[in-house]
Each structure stands twice: as C-alpha cells, then as structure tokens.
Amino acid sequence: MIEYAIYFAFGCFSLGLLMNLWQIVFASGVGDRVLALDTMVINMIALLVLFGLMAGTEMFFEAAMIIAMLGFVSTVAYARFMLRGNIIE
Amino acid sequence: MSILFDIAITAFLIISGVFGLVGSYGLIKLPDPMSRLHAPTKATTLGVGGVLIASMLHAIAVEGQVSLHELLITLFLLITAPITANFIAKAHLHRHVERDQLPDAAPDDCWAVHDIEPFQAGAEPSTETTK
Known part of the structure; x- marks a missing residue:
C-alpha cells in the first residue's frame, strides 16, 4: 500500500516540476520566473525525500537540506537583484 | 499497530502529492502575479511537510527509531517560505505597481519599495535618509 502511495506522490511532484518548467519558459515576467524556480526547488526537495523513502536510506536528507538552503539563498539573491539591480552593495 | 502506521503513511503521502x-497547477492557472504568489508558497510547503x-512515520514504523532530520528540513522550509514570498512580492510592487495605485501609507510619505534610490556603480552610499 505504501509503495503505490509513493508512486502516486512521485507522479504528482513530477507533474508539478513539468508545470514549473512550463511556467519558467512561458511566464509573462521576471518575478513569475523566479517564483516558478523557487517552487521547482521545493518540488525537488519533496522528490529527494520520496526517493530516500523508497530506497530506505537516510543519505538523501543531507542533500535535501543543502538544496533547501541553496534554493532559499538563490531566490533571495534573485529578488534582491530585481529590487536593487545589485546583490551585495 | 502496523496497519495503522501503513494507513497514516499512505494518507500523508497522498495528501502531500x-x-x-495543486500548488504547481495554481502557479500556471491563477490570473495575476500576487495571487500566483499565493499558490506555491502555501500549498507546496504543506506538500513537502506531508512527505x-x-x-518520519516510516522511520518509526520500519526501523523502530525516531528520526529528526525531517524536522530540520520542515523547520527550515517553514521559516524561509514567508521570507521568499515577501521578497518576491516586494520586487513585484517595485517593478509593476505605480506609486499612486497603492493605498495610503500613513504616517509615512510612501511605501518602502518606492523609498529607495536606484543603485549606481561607483557612487558613494548616501548616509542621510531621505524622508
């Protein structure tokens, strides 16, 4: 039962990643693209945790943690660049 | 006991999926940028939280030990998601909304996103605040 639920969640988050890619390519502005990239990072974290759940190993939590931190920093850097035209003044 | 864990894990996985x-679909479907901000920041954080x-339940049920890595990731995401949303909303206000379209910002003169000077490379940073 858990196995099929994991497959279902895999399908949902993968479809979500494809939708984010669509939004990145066809969005109307820069802010939407940054938002889609942020959502992509969050979906990727969910996929990594699901993969660790399926493989039965705890090795992927560190990867998920690092991706979460890098995603936050990159989104803040993008937003800062949109706001000020520079990242570190 | 094991069947209860199975049902709980399955329910959390399906809810999170x-x-x-829904979060990623709302990002495409919603009409204007401010409501597009709403869909992923709430729904996807709930989704990752469910996973x-x-x-955690799987670690308790199968391996018989409490795993606390997941709490770290959940805590980090719960802290950073509103900050990210706030930054993107601020950038959107700064780029696309004119000064007179916003509601009155009493007691200040204007909203903070319009109270900044454009950055110029090599210019001295101004020490006095513009009021």
Missing part, C-alpha cells in the same frame, strides 16, 4: 500538484511527516 495532491497539495504539491516529511510520512518519512
């Missing part, structure tokens, strides 16, 4: 899908809770 649906939430993640992490399912993973």
Whole structure:
C-alpha cells in the first residue's frame, strides 16, 4: 500500500516540476520566473525525500537540506537583484 | 499497530502529492502575479511537510527509531517560505505597481519599495535618509 502511495506522490511532484518548467519558459515576467524556480526547488526537495523513502536510506536528507538552503539563498539573491539591480552593495 | 502506521503513511503521502500538484497547477492557472504568489508558497510547503511527516512515520514504523532530520528540513522550509514570498512580492510592487495605485501609507510619505534610490556603480552610499 505504501509503495503505490509513493508512486502516486512521485507522479504528482513530477507533474508539478513539468508545470514549473512550463511556467519558467512561458511566464509573462521576471518575478513569475523566479517564483516558478523557487517552487521547482521545493518540488525537488519533496522528490529527494520520496526517493530516500523508497530506497530506505537516510543519505538523501543531507542533500535535501543543502538544496533547501541553496534554493532559499538563490531566490533571495534573485529578488534582491530585481529590487536593487545589485546583490551585495 | 502496523496497519495503522501503513494507513497514516499512505494518507500523508497522498495528501502531500495532491497539495504539491495543486500548488504547481495554481502557479500556471491563477490570473495575476500576487495571487500566483499565493499558490506555491502555501500549498507546496504543506506538500513537502506531508512527505516529511510520512518519512518520519516510516522511520518509526520500519526501523523502530525516531528520526529528526525531517524536522530540520520542515523547520527550515517553514521559516524561509514567508521570507521568499515577501521578497518576491516586494520586487513585484517595485517593478509593476505605480506609486499612486497603492493605498495610503500613513504616517509615512510612501511605501518602502518606492523609498529607495536606484543603485549606481561607483557612487558613494548616501548616509542621510531621505524622508
């Protein structure tokens, strides 16, 4: 039962990643693209945790943690660049 | 006992999958940028939270030990998601909304996103605040 639920969640988050890619390519502005990239990072974290759940190993939590931190920093850097035209003044 | 854990893990996984899908679909479907901000920041955080809770329950049920890595990731995401949303909303206000379209910002003169000077490379940073 858990196995099929994991497959279902895999399908949902993968479809979500494809939708984010669509939004990145066809969005109307820069802010939407940054938002889609942020959502992509969050979906990727969910996929990594699901993969660790399926493989039965705890090795992927560190990867998920690092991706979460890098995603936050990159989104803040993008937003800062949109706001000020520079990242570190 | 084991069947209860199985049902709980399955329910959390399905809920999180649906939430993640809805968040990403709302990002495409919603009409204007401010409401597009709403969909992923709430729904996807709930989605990832569901996956992490399912993973914690799985660690308790299968390996018989409490795993606390997931709480770290959940805590980090719960802290950073509003900050990210606030930054993107601020950038959107700064780029696309004119000064007179915003409501009155009493007691200040204007909103903070319009109270900044454009950055110029090599210019001296001004020490006095513009009021």
